[in-house]
Amino acid sequence: MDSPPGPVAASDGFSGWLERRFTLTERGTTARTEVLAGVTTFLTMAYIVLVNPAILGSAGMPVAAVAAATCFAAAFASILMGFMSNTPLAMAPGMGLNAYFSYTVVQQMGVPWQVALGCVFISGIAFLLLTLTGIRQLIVASIPNYLFAAVAGGIGLFIGFIGLKDAGIVVANPATFVALGDLKAPSSALAIFGLLLIAALSVWNVRGAMLIGIVATTLAGWVMGLVSISPEPYSLEALTGTAFQLDIAGVLGLSGRQGIGLLEIIFVFLFVDLFDNIGTLVAVTKRAGLIDENGKIPKLNRILVTDATATVVGSMAGTSTVTSYVESAAGVQAGGRTGLTAIVTGLLFLAMMFVAPYAQVIPLAATAPALIIVGGLMLLPLVEVEWEDPMSAIPAFLTVAMIPLTFSIANGLAFGITAHALLKMVRGTLSRTDWFLLVLALLFVIRFIWMGGA
Template sequence: MRKPLEHYFGFSAHGTNWRTEILAGFTTFITMAYIIFVNPAILHETGMPIAAVTAATCLCAAFGSILMGALANYPIALAPGMGLNAYFTYTVVKGMGVPWQSALGAVFLSGVIFLLLTFSGIRQLLVAAIPHQLHAAVAGGIGLFIAFIGFRNAGIIVPSPATTVTLGNLRAPHTALAIFGLLLIAVLQTLRVRASMLIGVLGTMLLGILCHQVHWQPTRYSLASLSQTAFHLDLHGALHIGALEIVFVFLFVDLFDNIGTLVAVAQRANLLTADHKIPRLNRIFFADATATIVGSLAGTSTVTSYVESASGVAAGGRTGVTAIVTGLLFFLSIFIAPLVGAIPSFATSPALILVGGLMVTGLSQIEWNDPGIAIPAFLTVTTIPMTWSIANGLSFGLTSYAALQLLTGRARKTFKKDWMLYVLAVLFLLRFIYLAQT
């Protein structure tokens, strides 16, 4: 049984094995396990039962990740997206007064549209429209984004009214423990220890327990709680609330966050083909769209690919087995979520920081001597962390690239082949104009 599975997932082609893939799956899960508690906390403010949303979060993350691994054979895990859950709660439900049932209906509609765009080949065209010169820039920008999140969660950087951010209190217990974890993982990586991320996270957590810095309060809930949100979506209400804007936002942000994450992880894992294409793209998008539909039916906001998947790739994950292991752990979390809640942010933040560092190494592939490539790449790299959005960074980079191609006459030679690039640039411009008016 093992040999056919190894052949299906391409272990020999990717130079991997079961031990590496399983460890990578554990690593990805640990770095993104926070979503099990953060997502329900945000959606609970809409009036949704927290136990039901917790179960829905675990269930759809498990379904999406396993489907991605088994069908598309990529080490990319899925879960309800941060940012999209905040838009669902604070803009749609609390800001616009839309019932959470109708908002779930809007998420369902966006998932169905995703599926139609996938079957029609439009999503694949959009990915192909992104110049391969920007692939490394997207990966680098997401690397800085992940590192910024890690530094913030560790308390190494904190908000400042004078300078936006500044150095935190390095003597604070949680920050000191995070610095210990950073050093531990760095030493293990220097020694070429494959499980460095996982050992670093668990080692830092153990030290935190010994120092009485891990505070854990178990909560009681079961899979039966899911009945409070499952199939409660209101499609009729979604169609009568002027849902076009809401569906478009869910659609747009998820689409380009997903594309950005996909390009970055594939770039880091060396999964791109020689002509810079992403294999099995239709399967990837099918898994993503289906997971969003299942998430809306279960009772949670849009499901999307997670940038934390890069931590599993950094641990050696190269196939769908990594995502399947992550998905199985999410499924087990339905029953043991209180135990997962014991993993503190000071233990996971060092892994995020160093994964970010690994992802920026690809920036050396960019032709920095060519302003037509260097300027869009720079805008992509910097605006992803500075605007806290992968979609925004991709928008700035691609639009500026298209503008420079047109204004310098380069577009005349490649317009027929790259027409979708310019269509996409126009859509991005219209989006920026729309955002400026809201």
């Protein structure tokens, strides 16, 4: 007598759907492998749930609400990426752009965080339109690859510098601009402990090294009496402090000197997101073996449309630009080959929303070490610069140096692109296809004249 087919058939049906939807066998993977890969990716990038609120919180945004928005944006983007492109690429609010949002746009330029979120929203819409109209290819073609690498490296130094400052390891000095801080101060000592712990866990290849290090440092601070842990009851109302708070009218209504600044803000959000995505996509898809025989990334437009959509949704939830995470490579290393990996990562971020309010108990001394480590790891692309060739070395150096030294990604981009265009003119290698590069360089020169050192 045959056994009832009910539960088994349902299970087979679901397994069959997974197979058809994500082409598991074709890509040499299984559902179990994809789930494990998704968990691995989540552990390697879960630190953003603690670090992003710390950075945006310094801009006056409610920390608990930002933590929830971070979880929601990462969940929405990763799940959408999995279904849209069937790529093991997880997404979350991007490091570097969150620092630019907080330290440059809000604190340095004096733009209210609600208006800054409006800029993020508009940059997402612009990215979507550029992708759908094909102008994105024109932009990418006008910028040399070594400047992509230089921007990534400069942002790494920027993030690392912020981490050293938050840790009290580097402090202001009227004579030398910066100097070594008091390493015996309790908060600095705690940050150094966290830095050593994360570094040790990383070299031991412990999954979730940064997350473990942040939590352990917070607990150590609590034991030392440096952290007051008094979590409040879970409140959905507290999590809506940033949702739909973006001020688009504030963006469109500003004019004059500040208006030009806002155009620059949108430009930086758009370009850095574009650069970051191209670099991450190449790195992750190469490792996953998904690049086709022509060297192209399958379903690239779907990936970029997903990225733009995620940024728009993220700004409405209350966080800075959402982008692809290179930590996705950890999941690929664990065997992830399909969008199911990204979906599992997204579901874990969704579950984490319910503990998001407790992110406000994490001190700067605990998140600063993660910023320093992340900043260091972001220097890897600099090996792609041909440092022996002045044609690439000079613009690359200016880009890398000006981002942390002027506390502005925009300044680094401006110096690098302008220097590249000028050197091509001097060398006599400009061609008709460089017209967009010249337009960008001219706009940057006008920006320098108009805004001066602002």
